[in-house]
Amino acid sequence: MPDNIAQLIIPLQLFLPVLFAFGLLLPIPALKRRRVAWGYSAVTSSLSFGMSLFVASQFDWSNPGLQLQAEFVWMPAMGLEFSYGLDGISIWLVLLTTFLMPVVVLGSLIEVDHDMRTFHFWLHILEAALIGTFIATDVMMFYACFEFTLIPLFFLIGLFGHANKLKAAMTFFYYTFTGSVLTMAGVIYVAWRYSQIHDGEWTFNIVKLYSVAEHLSFTEQCWIMGAMLAGFAVKTPMFPFHTWLPLAHTEAPTAGSVDLAGLVLKLGPYGLLRLAIPMAPDAAVAFAPYLGAFACVGIVYAALICWVQSDAKKLVAYSSVSHMGFCIIGLFAFDSENIGASGAMLYMLSHGLATGGLFLCIGMLYDRFETRDLRKLGGLATEMPLFSFFFVLFILASVGLPGLNGFVGEFLTMLGTFNSPDGVLGPAFAIVAATGVVLSAIYLLFLTGKLIWGQEKHPGYSRKYNIIAEHGVDPSHLHGLSRREIATLAPLAVMCVVLGVFPQLVLQSLEGDDGPVATLLGPAKALIEYDEDDDASQEDVIAERPSHQEGLGEGASSVDYGLDAEILELNAEHPLRPATPATSPDGVGSAHSVALTKAGGR
Amino acid sequence: METLLAKLGTLWPEIVLLMGAVSCLATGLNHSPFARRLTPAVAAASMLVAALLVLIIPDDTVHPLGLDGMGWFVKLAVLGVGLLLLALAAGVPDALMQQRRTDAAVTFDAGTSIKGEFYAFFLLSATGAMLTAGATDLVWLFLALELVSLPTYVMIATTRDTAIAQESAIKYFFLGAMSAAVFLYGFALIYGATGFTDFENIRAAVEADGVNPLLIVGVMMSVLGLCFKVAAVPMHVYAADVYQGAATPVTAFLAYVPKVAGFVALMLVLSLVGWPLPTPVLALLAVVAVLTMTLGNLLACVQGNLKRVLAYSSIAQSGYLMLGLIAGPALGADVEAVLTLFGGSRDVSQPIGNGLAAVLFYLPAYGLATIAGFGVLGVLWVDRGENPDPLDDEAQTFDSISGLWHRHPFLAGVLLVSMLSLVGIPPLAGFMGKVLLGSSIVSAPLQTLSYVLLIALVINSAISAAYYLRIIIVAFFGRDAEATHVRPTPLRFAAAAVAAVIAFALGGHLATPVAQSAHEATRHGVVKAPPSELPEPDTAVADAAP
Amino acid sequence: MPATMLTAASPLNALLAAGSPGGFNAWAALGILLLMAVTFGVANLVMTHVLGPSRVGEVKGTTYESGMNPIGNARRRFNVRFFIVAMTFLLFDVEIVFLYPWAATFSQLGLDTGWHTIFLGRMVFFILTTIIAFMYAWRKGVFRYD
Helix, strand or coil, X not given: CCXXXXXXXXXXXXXXXXXXXXXXXXXXXXXXXXXXXXXHHXXXXXXXXXXXXXXXXXXXXXXXXXXEEEXXXXXXXXXXXXXXXXXXXXXXXXHHHHHHHHHHHHHCCCCCCCCHHHHHHHHHHHHHHHHHHHHECEHHHHHHHHHHCHHHHHHHHHHHCCCCHHHHHHHHHHHHHHHHHHHXXXXXXXXXXXXXXXXXXXXXXXXXXXXXXXXXXXXXXXXXXXXXXXXXXXXXXXXXXXXXXXXXXXXXXXXXXXXXXXXXXXXXXXXHHHHHHHHCHHHHHHHHHHHHHXXXXXXXXXXXXXXXXXXHHXXXXXXXXXXXXXHHHHHCCCCCCCHHHHHHHHHHHHHHHHHHHHHHHHHHHHHXXXXXXXXXXXXXXXXXXXXXXXXXXHHHHHHCCCCXXXXXXXXXXXXXXHCCCCCCCCHHHXXXXXXXXXXXXXXXXXXXXXXXXXXXECCCCCHHHHHHCCCCCCCCHHHHCXXXXXXXXXXXXXXXXXXXXXXXXXHHHHCCCCCHHHHHHHHHHCCCCCCHHHHHCXXXXXXXXXXXXXXXXXXXXXXXXXXXXXXXXXXXXXXXXXXXXXXXXXXXXXXXXXXHHHHCCC | CHHHHHHHHCCHHHHHHHHHHHHHHHHHCCCCXXXXXXXXXXXXXXXXXXXXXXXXXXXXXXXXXXXXXXXXHHHHHHHHHHHHHHHXXXXXXXXXXXXXXXXXXXXXXXXXXXXXXXXXHHHHHHHHHHHHHHCCEHHHHHHHHHHHHHHHHHHHHHCCCCHHHHHHHHHHHHHHHHHHHHHHHHHHHHHHHHCCCEHHHHHHHHHHHCCCHHHHHHHXXXXXXXXXXXXXXXXXXXXXXXXXXXXXXXXXXXXXXXXXXXXXXXXXXXXXXXXXXXXXXXXHHHHHHHHHHHHHHHHHHCCCEHHHHHHHHHHHHHHHHHHHHHHCECCCHHHHHHHHHCCCCCCCCCCCCEHHHHHHHHHHHHHHHHHXXXXXXXXXXXXXXXXXXXXXXXXXXXXXXXXXXXXXXXXXXXXXXXXHHHHCCCCCHHHHHHHHHHHHHHHCCCCHHHHHHHHHHHHHHHXXXXXXXXXXXXXXXXXXXXXXXXXXXXXXXXXXXHHHHHHHHHHCCCHHHHHHHHHHHHCCCCECCCHHHCCHHHHHHHHHCC | CCHHHHHXXXXXXXXXXXXXXXXXXXXXXXXXXXXXXXXXHHHHHHHHXXXXXXXXXXXXXXXXXXXXXXXXXXXXXXXXXXXXXXXXHHHHHHHHHHHHHHHHHHCCCCCCCCHHHHHHHHHHHHHHHHHHHHHHHHHCCCCCCC
């Protein structure tokens, strides 16, 4: 149970959107009018964002471990808790979620021409599900919210999407559902192993389940990793499993696309970091080269596809596939300073902002001209200068121009990959990924060239736009954007610049020996022997640190993650492990590991 | 003699239902129209009184197979969900009479009215399900199972005036008779192998002599025969035709009550040999489970008729439920005893890991979702245009629910909850049930088989999403079906809505008490685990402890 | 586990226990029984075929070899009422069968045991159900012949 009121603000953050969503369903006739529903939604989502800012103000930024956490007994019979908490990673994702919501609500006024109430109902539900996933510290609650994001998105695409919406909704649901049920199987397996070790006591508390990792044989870990990857790699999406994404993005309404790219995709890497890597560290290290290879192939392959797209939205969708590959290589770099993983988390935020902005821009074009075909559009700079400014800014942020947010994340993931120890990832991966950067510059600037510069051409303004738009007669009013549209894009643009200039804002809550990233990667990194000489060059860049062995020990004991000291104990049998003798703090752990070594033969 | 009287004392709920059935006959055929109109109320009242009696009468009898509270749990599950089914079915005879008569004002004809019989048979079948749960003897079990089935044959045939209803009743009857023969033969072999028909003595004989081949053959034949009641492969073939042919509320009844009785009977029969199951029985059940869920799901994907889709879905759900039977009360009392002997201890207070508890939990969870689904279909009727076939206006095709969301958002919402619960989407009852089933099968000491079955469950959940999703897509995104209308049956509508709401609650805070009582009911199930068969890590932990 | 229960085991069980468990002897009796059954059936068929006289011809194929010609269709429908009458008769006739053993036992019950009341109650309950069934059949028009 919570000790103080401060801990209750997180569930409030979760239930506020649900409350607002059901507020929309109240039998108030006024809510049937689209403007009223839209205004209501804009206000409520802004309130949610304010709430998350308040949460952030309560967050202890100097020590970004798991905090503000509390556990409510939910279903003691099944070991289920309603337990939540925030650390340096999840607080940022919650902030991103609540930040993007008012933005997409603002941007959805014209596109959604029917049933505004239902649209915003599902949007709020989606927000709640996403927040629930990010704050959960119980794996069942995590999974429940993770899975439930499918339903609102399914309806957003199916009810409000474009021509091919049914196929898109179906493919999206089916792909991701299939993946995540396999994840469920993996989670149940881990929980069962916990119950075996702890005399039949079942729990689904994530932190407690971390302690199972050291009792798992390598084969078991591989299966668990495979099961988790089935869910999270599809969601990310990683190269061979990405095919649902372009379809879903293209057919979804703008708000759906922004939420999908900006938030739902982030569930994949987040799940990998939060669940898969700590629960199956051996397998994570062993799988890293293959995952890195797939990610690199994905980066290049999707970039090449982008090059030949004539549909602007599809181009941005494929660029998401390419960009999320950087998250994967960063996450599985396992470099000694956690640069890769920190960079991956930062890159997730940046990608959410920049790609979200691009989708909104393209949505605005579609509102006006009802086309996204690059052959029919061009030279918009003269007619819509302000629009062009924002568009180019988001493009440059996506490309990774230094000074804008995309650059830092991209750079850090590649640096991490480059410094990755032998046998995991390495310079070769970084070089291939760097080709992806070049390619992304090519196709994104190619897109800009077609759309913004060159001969001006575009179809007439659509009837819908003229009827619904707030400035009726003169579409080129205010340099091509209405005040509402400026209010939509400006916050994103500001954040792109802010994160580009002060990446430390985010990084300081991720990095550090006792930071959340180090804690989550700890068990996996304990398996790798780092060559101290290789690190020498980095020590110039980043402040000197104690060697990883001590660092880990300190980190685990000082962070109130509740991470058992046992977790650091090493299984001497494993091939990837250093030959340091296992020292167990209390003897119980060694008894367990002995027992499991025996049992390993079965 | 005293024991018989003592046994009768615990049967008061069933006796009340029987009396209710007779009263329904009396009021349903009464001369006074008022009394006739009262018939469903009489049925509902007798079910309520029976439920009250179940709650009041202390059940302190020691079950011969260790399933102490199972009867209590199942009786409440049958009566509680049965009340919803009754609300769904109320009005079926009246609607039938209206269909038969073109001129509205006709005098009542006792000879052709089914008003009394319908509710009486409804109660009798429910009584059978309750008696199944209380069975302590093979003969009793057989009679109870027949009492479940016999009224349903009549209910199918009489409640819809179409040839297809007659056909499905006949199919159901003959296949039911055949399956009864099969499991009766199985019962006979069990008797032959042990010399007893009552569970207590059979158990004693099995414990003394061990499991002999004849007993195993008997149990396997019983399982195969009971597969008919739960609509599992290889006895599933009737399900689609019968579900399609019966009137929709009756279909909902068929999908729940006989299935509950069947699974309870399976639980009892398997308890005779105890868990871990002997290899042949285990192999049979595993094959049946995997085939049932896979075949059910695959065939459901290719159906064009909603009732057939739900029929195959019901088959597939039986496959999931079989997993709980395979797992058994994995952490039962006897395992606890054995482990204590070796210095280890087991926390057996949590229902998670107990397969029988998972089955008991999943039955109402499945039932509620299915009832909500059939309820929505039952509320709708289709205007068949200029050539109306007044006898068949049921909403059965995908077209008939197309665009339901635009016209009746509330009905569409109920349908959504029902389908999502059947898929197993998180906050709903179906998800909780699948978690319980999955964790019980993974914690059963079956080595690789556990994982194979878990994977089968998971993959089948994914396959099932295809056709449940198709229903949702048609209902929400389809073009508005203008020929579909809503029947003026608020009770039926309410039943579907309440079922959906409970399906929600059963995935939330109702889950704990229900799962806990299901666990209490089955935690002392028959487990015989000689120390050598224990999963190795346990003994290893026990050894390593100082 | 009382020993009496074990001795009460069926003859088949005893048979199984007699031989070596799982050995041939244990199942021999069953096998011989099966063999006899099959042989008897097959032998009868074969012997009929071999020994019996068999002629074919037009006259042989007629319905009545004696020379009578069949009139009308053999598949005539009975009135369904006959079926109901037969059912009702069976129902109430069989009820009587239950009364005989009851009556025979009732006179032998000791007066001091108190079983009288219980036995009487049972029979009253039994007859009550019969009466209800009778009333139901009446109301349904089973006894109306018009």
